[in-house]
Structures are given as C-alpha cells and as structure tokens.
Amino acid sequence: MELNLQRQTNGSEPWHAWYRYPKVGLALVYYDYHNPMLGRSYAATAYINKSFWRTRRQELNFRIGTGVGYFPVRYNPDTNHKNTIVSSALNATIQTRLEYDVALTQHLGLLLGLGLNHYSNGATTKPNFGVNLPTVVLGLNYHQQRPFRPLSTAPPPEPTDIGHTFWNLSSSVGWKQRNTTDHRRYWVNSVTLAVGRRINRKSSLVVGAEGFYDRSLLAQIQDTAQADSRLPDVKKAGVHVGHELLFGRLAFVSHLGVYVYNPYKSNNFYYERLGLKYHFTNRVFGSVDLKVHGGSADVVECRVGVRL
CATH class of the missing domain: 2.40.160.20 (Porin)
Incomplete structure (x- = not known):
C-alpha cells in the first residue's frame, strides 16, 4: 500500500518551466512480504514526477524518487541466518515508476502504473543483496485542480552562469x-x-x-x-x-x-x-x-x- 502527497509546480521557480512543470511529492510505502524471513517494510520517499504527455483528462508520467526504508525483521546469525537480503534496520530506497492517470470526475483520477522499488543499505552492513520489487500499481488520485494552469506563460529567465x-x-x-x-x-x-x-x-x-x-x-x-x-x-x-x-x-x-x-x-x-x-x-x-x-x-x- 502507498499514500502519496504531491504538489504541482507552477512556475514560481525558473526550473519548473524548464522541465515542463513536474510534480514533486512524498510517498509513504508499506509492504507485507508474506515471508517470515523478510517480514514487512516501511519507507518514506521524496520524488519528482515528470509528465511526458498531458491533456485535459489524461497524463503519462515518469517518476523517480529516493528515501529511507525500515525493516523490523532482518539478518541475524542466530535466529534469521537465511536472510542474506536485508541485514540492517535502515536502508536507502530508490523508486521508479511509469504512470498513466485518467480523469473519472473533475477531481478524481484512476492511476495505473508499472514500477520498481529497490532497498539496500549500501554495504554499511553485510550481507546486503538488497530487495528489488517490480510493481504493478492500481490506485486513485485526487486533483485539486485539473487541468493544470501555470502562473505565467512568459518564458522563464535563462541562468546567468551558463558557460561559466x-x-x-x-x-x-x-x-x-x-x-x-x-x-x-x-x-x-x-x-x-x-x-x-x-x-x-x-x-x-x-x-x-x-x-x-x-x-x-x-x-x-x-x-x-x-x-x-x-x-x-x-x-x-x-x-x-x-x-x-x-x-x-x-x-x-x-x-x-x-x-x-x-x-x-x-x-x-x-x-x-x-x-x-x-x-x-x-x-x-x-x-x-x-x-x-x-x-x-x-x-x-x-x-x-x-x-x-
């Protein structure tokens, strides 16, 4: 299960327009692995969500984020020696996802996606094979405003340090x-x-x-x-x-x-x-x-x- 809170960039910073107004957000992610060796995991991920195609009712986005994951059950040489996958409570996480959002009502959207979640502690503790989770996503999005409208249509200023x-x-x-x-x-x-x-x-x-x-x-x-x-x-x-x-x-x-x-x-x-x-x-x-x-x-x- 996953809960997301995301904000649509609106042009208040020049880079918003350079990337065609992506969304930025925070995801809270919970997995039950149905395996006593792994148990469950909890994660918080900050991400950016980039639109490749957008109409009044539909969006196709690519999302990438990183954060911290927590595993209550992990490797223990005496009680859980078969878990060579996760050996520390805290792990870094990387999340990538391709998303399709289509409007059901003015504010509610149906979300379909394909993603990959990765967990690893970066070899701070061993063993550390890490977790890779290919994911199929089905969910609902609530949009405060649809379709999206930027603050200004004027071209954003160029950075002054280009070429420096x-x-x-x-x-x-x-x-x-x-x-x-x-x-x-x-x-x-x-x-x-x-x-x-x-x-x-x-x-x-x-x-x-x-x-x-x-x-x-x-x-x-x-x-x-x-x-x-x-x-x-x-x-x-x-x-x-x-x-x-x-x-x-x-x-x-x-x-x-x-x-x-x-x-x-x-x-x-x-x-x-x-x-x-x-x-x-x-x-x-x-x-x-x-x-x-x-x-x-x-x-x-x-x-x-x-x-x-």
Missing part, C-alpha cells in the same frame, strides 16, 4: 562492514577536487581527481598477511568525469571514474557514483552519494564541500 567554469573542493565520510563475521564498522574517507562548467539550463559537466582511504581494506590485508611481509598501500587515487542534472539548488549527480593509483587490487579498476547534491548557499553544498564497483555497492558517502 567553477571549482568544487569536498570531503566525504562513510562507514562499512567488511563481512558477516566481522561486525566492526570501518571508516572510509575521500577528498575530491573537481572543475566543472554549466553547459545549459539543466546540466553541468565535471572532471575531478580524488583520493580514498578505506580502513576495511587494511583489516582485510592484516587477516591474511604473513607477520614479516610488507603490506601494500590501501590508499587509492582516481580521476572521474561526471554530469549534474540541475533542479534549482538540487542536483542529481552521476560519475564514472578510474583508479590511477591502486596498489592493493581489491576491486575493479573503475568505479561509479550516484548521488543527490544540494547547495545550501552559493558556496556551500552537501551530498549523499553511493559509490559502486561494477554494480556492487561499496560505500555510502556523506559529503560536504565548497564551490570556488
């Missing part, structure tokens, strides 16, 4: 569990220097260099190394290229990087990063990122930085 170059200096912290037998949490840090350029109303491109220090790798080496052997350096350095999809102060971040210094080959030579970035001021920003190696979560990074 900027620098970002940031640092991140995360923590992870090494395996199911070692219950300690290990800190993971990074420092990043990136240069970017806003190329249009919706996008910025970035190129950066960064260093990583994952303390779980040091513990991993020490478990297997001989007493008199020289341990390889677990620090890593990489370069990345990336894209930022802009929604006012908020941005969806995607990076692809390669390691240029990697003495301890604990993973692939490349990495990916997906995240949400928010500018608190024109200079200061924060983000929550998921760093991934070949589709397998490595660490959730909590990042703060300055724009120069």
Whole structure:
C-alpha cells in the first residue's frame, strides 16, 4: 500500500518551466512480504514526477524518487541466518515508476502504473543483496485542480552562469562492514577536487581527481598477511568525469571514474557514483552519494564541500 502527497509546480521557480512543470511529492510505502524471513517494510520517499504527455483528462508520467526504508525483521546469525537480503534496520530506497492517470470526475483520477522499488543499505552492513520489487500499481488520485494552469506563460529567465567554469573542493565520510563475521564498522574517507562548467539550463559537466582511504581494506590485508611481509598501500587515487542534472539548488549527480593509483587490487579498476547534491548557499553544498564497483555497492558517502 502507498499514500502519496504531491504538489504541482507552477512556475514560481525558473526550473519548473524548464522541465515542463513536474510534480514533486512524498510517498509513504508499506509492504507485507508474506515471508517470515523478510517480514514487512516501511519507507518514506521524496520524488519528482515528470509528465511526458498531458491533456485535459489524461497524463503519462515518469517518476523517480529516493528515501529511507525500515525493516523490523532482518539478518541475524542466530535466529534469521537465511536472510542474506536485508541485514540492517535502515536502508536507502530508490523508486521508479511509469504512470498513466485518467480523469473519472473533475477531481478524481484512476492511476495505473508499472514500477520498481529497490532497498539496500549500501554495504554499511553485510550481507546486503538488497530487495528489488517490480510493481504493478492500481490506485486513485485526487486533483485539486485539473487541468493544470501555470502562473505565467512568459518564458522563464535563462541562468546567468551558463558557460561559466567553477571549482568544487569536498570531503566525504562513510562507514562499512567488511563481512558477516566481522561486525566492526570501518571508516572510509575521500577528498575530491573537481572543475566543472554549466553547459545549459539543466546540466553541468565535471572532471575531478580524488583520493580514498578505506580502513576495511587494511583489516582485510592484516587477516591474511604473513607477520614479516610488507603490506601494500590501501590508499587509492582516481580521476572521474561526471554530469549534474540541475533542479534549482538540487542536483542529481552521476560519475564514472578510474583508479590511477591502486596498489592493493581489491576491486575493479573503475568505479561509479550516484548521488543527490544540494547547495545550501552559493558556496556551500552537501551530498549523499553511493559509490559502486561494477554494480556492487561499496560505500555510502556523506559529503560536504565548497564551490570556488
């Protein structure tokens, strides 16, 4: 079951018109898995809902959101050792959905959809195979106003920083569990220097260099190394290229990087990063990122930085 509260953007911010007036909302999601190993889950997801086709009575939308999920039943080596799917109470969630809405009355609409809900803790605790739920949606929408009417039909102003170059200096912290037998949490840090350029109303491109220090790798080496052997350096350095999809102060971040210094080959030579970035001021920003190696979560990074 799911309860949604969503607001139709109306042109009060320039980016509303650039994306053809999407909806933004909050979803409260409940699942009963009918399986004692998994139990139930509860989630809160913030999302954006983009219309691809809209008439007076019908809408076709694509929705994507992210938030936090709670699982009361999870992995326990003594009482629930078969649950290799969920090992922590709190998990990140990603929700995608294709929706069709058709008016039944002036305010009531029938909602049909196909979606995917994903839950994972980003390897902060293991085991962590995660949950993927393909979903068929049937529901009702209440529209306060239909059809939609923007505040103004005048073209929104262009951003003043298109074509401008900027620098970002940031640092991140995360923590992870090494395996199911070692219950300690290990800190993971990074420092990043990136240069970017806003190329249009919706996008910025970035190129950066960064260093990583994952303390779980040091513990991993020490478990297997001989007493008199020289341990390889677990620090890593990489370069990345990336894209930022802009929604006012908020941005969806995607990076692809390669390691240029990697003495301890604990993973692939490349990495990916997906995240949400928010500018608190024109200079200061924060983000929550998921760093991934070949589709397998490595660490959730909590990042703060300055724009120069």
